[in-house]
Amino acid sequence: MEAAAGRCRVPLPAWWGVLFAVLAAGSCQGNSVERKIYIPLNKTAPCVRLLNATHQIGCQSSISGDTGVIHVVEKEEDLNWVLADGPHPPYMILLDGNLFNRRVMQQLKGTSRVSGLAVAVAQLSPPQGFSPGLKCPNDGFGVYSKDYGPQFAHCNKTVWNPVGSGLSYEDFDFPIFLLEDANETQVIKQCYQDHNVPRDGSGPEYPLCAMQLFSHMHAVTSTVTCMRRSSLQSTFSINPEVVCDPLLDYNVWSTLHPINSSGKVDPEKEVIIVATRIDSHSFFWNIAPGAESAVSSFVTHLAAAEALHKVSDVHLLQRNIMFTFFQGETFDYIGSSRMVYDMEKDKFPLRLDNIYSFVELNQVALRNDSILWMHTDPVSRMNKTVEAQVRNLLDILSDSSMGARVTLQEAGYSQPLPPSSFQRFLRARHIPGVVLTDHRTAFQNRYYQSMYDTPENIGMQYPEGLSPEETLEYVTDTAKSLAEVATVVARALYRLAGGANNTSAIQADPKTVTRMLYGFLIKMNNSWFQSIIKPDIKGILGDVPQHYVAVSSPVNTTYLVQYVLANLTGTVVNLTKEECLNPEKTPSSEKEMYEYAWVQGSLDPNSTSRVPYCVRSTVHLSKALSPAFELRQWGSTEYSTWTESRWKEIRARIFLVASKELEIITLVVGIAILVFSLLATYFINAKADVLFSIPRDPGAVAY
Amino acid sequence: MNLERVSNEDKLELCRKYYLGGFALLPFLWLVNVLWFFREAFVAPPYGEQPLLRRYVRRSALGVGLWGVGLGAWVGVFQSRRATWGALGDYLAFTLPLGTP
Numbered sequence: 064m065e066a067a068a069g070r071c072r073v074p075l076p077a078w079w080g081v082l083f084a085v086l087a088a089g090s091c092q093g094n095s096v097e098r099k100i101y102i103p104l105n106k107t108a109p110c111v112r113l114l115n116a117t118h119q120i121g122c123q124s125s126i127s128g129d130t131g132v133i134h135v136v137e138k139e140e141d142l143n144w145v146l147a148d149g150p151h152p153p154y155m156i157l158l159d160g161n162l163f164n165r166r167v168m169q170q171l172k173g174t175s176r177v178s179g180l181a182v183a184v185a186q187l188s189p190p191q192g193f194s195p196g197l198k199c200p201n202d203g204f205g206v207y208s209k210d211y212g213p214q215f216a217h218c219n220k221t222v223w224n225p226v227g228s229g230l231s232y233e234d235f236d237f238p239i240f241l242l243e244d245a246n247e248t249q250v251i252k253q254c255y256q257d258h259n260v261p262r263d264g265s266g267p268e269y270p271l272c273a274m275q276l277f278s279h280m281h282a283v284t285s286t287v288t289c290m291r292r293s294s295l296q297s298t299f300s301i302n303p304e305v306v307c308d309p310l311l312d313y314n315v316w317s318t319l320h321p322i323n324s325s326g327k328v329d330p331e332k333e334v335i336i337v338a339t340r341i342d343s344h345s346f347f348w349n350i351a352p353g354a355e356s357a358v359s360s361f362v363t364h365l366a367a368a369e370a371l372h373k374v375s376d377v378h379l380l381q382r383n384i385m386f387t388f389f390q391g392e393t394f395d396y397i398g399s400s401r402m403v404y405d406m407e408k409d410k411f412p413l414r415l416d417n418i419y420s421f422v423e424l425n426q427v428a429l430r431n432d433s434i435l436w437m438h439t440d441p442v443s444r445m446n447k448t449v450e451a452q453v454r455n456l457l458d459i460l461s462d463s464s465m466g467a468r469v470t471l472q473e474a475g476y477s478q479p480l481p482p483s484s485f486q487r488f489l490r491a492r493h494i495p496g497v498v499l500t501d502h503r504t505a506f507q508n509r510y511y512q513s514m515y516d517t518p519e520n521i522g523m524q525y526p527e528g529l530s531p532e533e534t535l536e537y538v539t540d541t542a543k544s545l546a547e548v549a550t551v552v553a554r555a556l557y558r559l560a561g562g563a564n565n566t567s568a569i570q571a572d573p574k575t576v577t578r579m580l581y582g583f584l585i586k587m588n589n590s591w592f593q594s595i596i597k598p599d600i601k602g603i604l605g606d607v608p609q610h611y612v613a614v615s616s617p618v619n620t621t622y623l624v625q626y627v628l629a630n631l632t633g634t635v636v637n638l639t640k641e642e643c644l645n646p647e648k649t650p651s652s653e654k655e656m657y658e659y660a661w662v663q664g665s666l667d668p669n670s671t672s673r674v675p676y677c678v679r680s681t682v683h684l685s686k687a688l689s690p691a692f693e694l695r696q697w698g699s700t701e702y703s704t705w706t707e708s709r710w711k712e713i714r715a716r717i718f719l720v721a722s723k724e725l726e727i728i729t730l731v732v733g734i735a736i737l738v739f740s741l742l743a744t745y746f747i748n749a750k751a752d753v754l755f756s757i758p759r760d761p762g763a764v765a766y
Numbered sequence: 767m768n769l770e771r772v773s774n775e776d777k778l779e780l781c782r783k784y785y786l787g788g789f790a791l792l793p794f795l796w797l798v799n800v801l802w803f804f805r806e807a808f809v810a811p812p813y814g815e816q817p818l819l820r821r822y823v824r825r826s827a828l829g830v831g832l833w834g835v836g837l838g839a840w841v842g843v844f845q846s847r848r849a850t851w852g853a854l855g856d857y858l859a860f861t862l863p864l865g866t867p
Contacts, residue, residue: 123865126864126865279864280865282865283865283866284867288852288856288867291853291856292856295856295857300861304864306864
């Protein structure tokens with residue numbers, strides 16, 4: 064569907080006739096008349112419809128787009144014109160980013176005088192915080208329920224995201240677009256100033272400046288309905304029209320000691336799982352910077368993995384460590400619920416019994432006084448054996464922070480785990496585990512799952528005037544502090560895995576951390592990422608980084624986490640391109656244990672060619688599609704059921720509209736001329752022998 | 767077929783076939799019957815087979831009328847209520863308009 068979005072298609076069935084097809088095709092390519100009438104808005108992001116087992120959320124326009132007279136709303140008082148006074152409803156509102164909140168949206172929802180909304184992104188993040196996510200994220204899909212810690216269910220003890228307005232989870236029956244380009248916003252404001260500003264108390268005169276937004280969604284009601292329709296269509300329709308797709312992608316995982324990815328790990332083997340989520344979300348489609356909510360933690364995780372792999376006696380450790388990066392966690396734990404499901408169904412090399420303990424990193428960049436909070440599950444700790452294991456885990460973590468500039472503190476028994484992938488594992492088994500975060504109770508992050516969760520939110524600052532290459536290498540304070548967290552985590556993991564030596568040599572590299580932060584938050588298309596990916600996927604670089612899970616897979620984030628992890632933890636092996644691409648032909652390659660990737664390498668400084676090489680790593684992908692779709696239980700309350708609607712076109716444009724009277728007069732005059740010309744032709748034809756004298760004798764024509 | 771060139775017996779036979787054929791859930795046969803033989807049954811000067819022909823045409827008209835009312839009611843109910851029937855509505859529908867419940 065992303066392929067369809069933004070691309071122009073003829074939206075009419077073939078039987079509408081040649082005339083209509085030609086007209087529609089003409090309007091598609093933009094002939095000169097169209098270009099004189101319309102100004103297209105190119106840098107926009109729409110709000111699209113997502114569905115779960117019971118609800119539809121997001122926005123949609125009518126099938127032919129929604130049009131309205133533009134009104135700029137910069138203060139709340141400006142809304143009165145739209146809601147009551149203005150004489151030309153419906154209105155298309157250009158809303159200032161700071162007013163994009165629940166109270167205003169609730170007013171707009173309750174009126175028919177609004178045909179759509181364009182939100183201009185605020186230059187500065189709103190200081191009071193802004194989160195369109197829920198106050199209690201992923202409620203109902205974690206471990207706490209009426210059967211398990213009922214006192215903690217539905218965020219009874221701790222509301223994790225108090226600034227959450229839940230706007231992302233509302234259903235709007237008008238289109239909402241984000242204007243990303245300040246220049247385009249200015250063009251619209253100018254058009255409004257020239258034509259639409261009310262003068263001397265009376266309304267403005269036609270022609271007026273109007274905007275048209277197209278974002279018609281194919282799926283409705285719920286995942287149950289849209290998946291049923293899609294499957295009905297594909298069973299007996301000649302031209303099946305799928306209306307929605309499940310959100311899906313891949314989890315990235317890797318182990319410290321290589322394991323056979325197609326076999327089964329010995330039940331006696333103990334494995335420590337380290338986990339983070341790698342996806343985020345915002346109100347608008349394909350805008351999900353997730354600096355604090357995802358990137359800070361997975362970058363720290365990657366840095367810890369690198370630090371551990373560098374340790375000399377790592378192969379002597381008695382327990383294995385699995386680095387796990389979950390996709391789709393924002394949408395009711397898609398990735399982790401699938402991995403647990405696979406482990407239970409023996410479709411994964413590990414079983415749940417292999418898990419010795421679980422360490423999760425979750426929002427770690429915004430620490431107060433460098434304190435990192437260790438959250439545990441008070442319910443499973445009531446069991447004596449689990450309590451002993453958790454105690455051990457906490458002690459090792461606390462000891463590892465000795466001498467580091469990060470202090471680890473226990474969040475205590477009184478409150479439950481924050482929303483975390485670990486909860487999905489706890490649902491299956493009482494695994495000892497800890498979730499590390501920068502918040503003790505409510506999130507430090509005031510922009511959770513919003514478009515303002517940007518590098519600035521986690522304090523990434525660069526001096527002025529650096530070239531892209533210098534920016535990539537510049538070590539920010541954020542990178543230094545995240546490297547310290549990674550160091551502590553790596554040391555603790557070393558101890559947990561049974562390492563006995565002094566851990567002071569284990570050190571995460573701030574240079575790697577800063578490069579990762581730059582790549583995942585500011586510019587994916589940087590020289591480092593270019594050098595570590597396969598040549599055939601270099602096309603994915605170039606966009607502004609965003610971490611929405613989406614319906615096509617793998618997404619950029621998954622690819623890049625995979626290759627960064629392979630680069631940081633793998634080894635360069637001396638294989639030719641053919642051997643690297645077909646490792647099964649090389650007997651010594653141990654194909655089941657390792658993944659091989661032929662990466663394009665860095666640019667030779669003196670030429671334009673690259674020096675490719677082969678990387679061997681233990682990095683694997685595993686499917687992150689909710690088990691609900693595997694089981695075809697589209698109304699599941701146990702597994703995530705989120706789907707994304709399909710659509711044909713998403714676009715926005717502005718133009719001048721004439722008054723209704725003028726439009727009707729034009730139409731009537733046009734029809735009158737048509738009728739007149741038909742009559743004239745008829746009479747001329749009837750009296751042709753009188754009107755036109757017979758031409759010369761045809762025999763005289765000289766051929 | 768031009769009815770003017772057909773004998774009265776053949777007309778009656780034809781009309782009877784159409785009338786009986788309509789019972790095989792084919793209301794369009796009745797419709798055709800009514801349109802085709804209306805003139806013969808009610809306008810043309812009387813002839814021996816006319817009363818029977820008239821009966822067939824009348825009954826065909828009644829049949830197609832009932833079918834029309836029945837189908838019309840079903841279409842009305844289906845169009846207005848389909849969304850509330852949920853799964854059943856989807857199973858009964860051949861094509862579903864995109865983006866509507």
